[in-house]
Amino acid sequence: MSSCTTATTSFPTKVPHIHSWKNDVFPKNQLLGTLSLSSKKNSHLGFTVKTSSQTNFLSAMDEDCKLEVSSSDIPDGYSKELEIAVRAVHMACLLCQRVQDNLLSESSEHVHSKEDNSPVTIADWSVQAIVSWVLSEAYGSENVSIVAEEDVEALSKASAVGLLEAVVRTVNECLADAPRFGLKGPGTDLDAKAVLEAISRCSLAGATGSKFWVLDPVDGTLGFVRGDQYAIALALIEDGEPVLGVLGCPNYPMKKEWLSYQNGYRRILSRLTSHTSESLDKGSVLYARKGGGRAWMQPLMCRENNFVWPNSAREIRASSIDNPALATFCEPVEKANSSHSFTAGLAHSVGLRNQPLRVYSMVKYAAIARGDAEIFMKFARAGYKEKIWDHAAGVLIIEEAGGVVTDAGGRPLDFSKGEYLEGLDRVTSTFATRHINPKNHGVEKTKKEGSGGARNNGNDNGDEPFGGFFGPGGGFNIPGLGGAYGGGFGGPKGGYAKGGVIRPSVVCKDKGPCLGKKLRCPAKCFKSYSRAGKGYGYGGGSGGCTMDCKKKCVAYC
């Protein structure tokens, strides 16, 4: 019998409640306390981990703690890959925490500029090196294809000798800890050549293969250098679809309530309190594999402890809130990455009332998967092409947690076309929506058709569900999306134009008092947009409403 236990939570009772997030990442009045987290009671004990199928690469040090429990409802595929990926990401989180601590205490000596002016730190290269090294050791470098964000160009220059030394040192410090994560270390330190090789083994060319890993070593580099949220994102893609996703979120705590404690306070408090696996300053690692319908969240381990797989993981579920007024959407912190004014208009038009949750990096995906928010909107500048490593891990985790991820047109994201997400609907945009029963809400149909709200612009009888993401009668209707692109709503017969905006109408198909009744969105629910911002190019009108086809038979804003 396993002697391992799940550590209990240590939470100081007299902690000041502080809402002042750096850069307003979690704005004041943010709902963090008001959204209900729909967590299942399951522990991680149902998760299959077959130690017999693992290679010697996994050290024997935590054999006692491995669970031999099998589970019929979780597919067994990728269990070895998942375990190694989770261990590697935990190790990378520790590396990043160390570098971030140094960064915050030593000024910006460790921050460098890439050609696109985004800051890149020692952590980016070091994480890429260690993940590449770990995967190559596990499978043989010739068998592993990794697509990752960083290259070695800047690091190989004669002028970057000091930088390279710092990366090599960081990599070796981290790998020296490998046994604590149940991974075999290199034995002797890697030299600069080996580190550069590990980094450059990750090539963009691999993105066209049928099976490859995709890594964003530090997603949300801005958040990282500002001492805020960031993520380490590792996914395995097979035949164009993510099959494994692991998201390391070193500043995203296990408990939603802890989000309201400012990062710096959490760090100080945790040093004053006893360390457990859920100390206040500890972040988390989220993971899932395709088809299981389950996603998990683990606390980062304390620095002096050994990592035990898969102890302390708890199942997470996407939110089940279905009232837009209670829902929250996430979006990037930086306006340059996504138009805040556009999303504000869209949010208003669909009845979202809460302040947006602006958070750096793929932690937005973590927030949705954990049920801290319901929707993710990102509308990048025209011409910007989304990269696969900024989405792959998060998409899978959300989907397995019960959410839906599509582009603005309701189509699933396509990871089969190389380094970029090609063919995103019109502008680059992604949506992550809450858990919803597709059959009840008309999503299945729109997904099959390969479109969503915008698809219904061409609806010529006004009878079909609009809104693409969610049909009438439940969930959020997001008709504003189609309208905001200039298409309006409804169609030549079913729609009604006012001020350049076509109002949708719907004939209710739900059995009950509303069956057959025609509902039309009130005109006041719509307003026109000329542009969302320089360079964004969103035109047309926007607006939307919710149709209650179940009980009250009314359409309201």
Ligand SMILES: Nc1ncnc2c1ncn2[C@@H]1O[C@H](COP(=O)(O)OS(=O)(=O)O)[C@@H](OP(=O)(O)O)[C@H]1O
């Ligand atoms: N102009 C522009 N538009 C849209 N997206 C861009 C743009 N430039 C960069 N990126 C990519 O966005 C990643 C950061 O996205 P976020 O959603 O985390 O944005 S934000 O940091 O919260 O503002 C960021 O990831 P990292 O580079 O890993 O930080 C980039 O891949």
Ligand SMILES: [Mg+2]
């Ligand atoms: Mg990124």
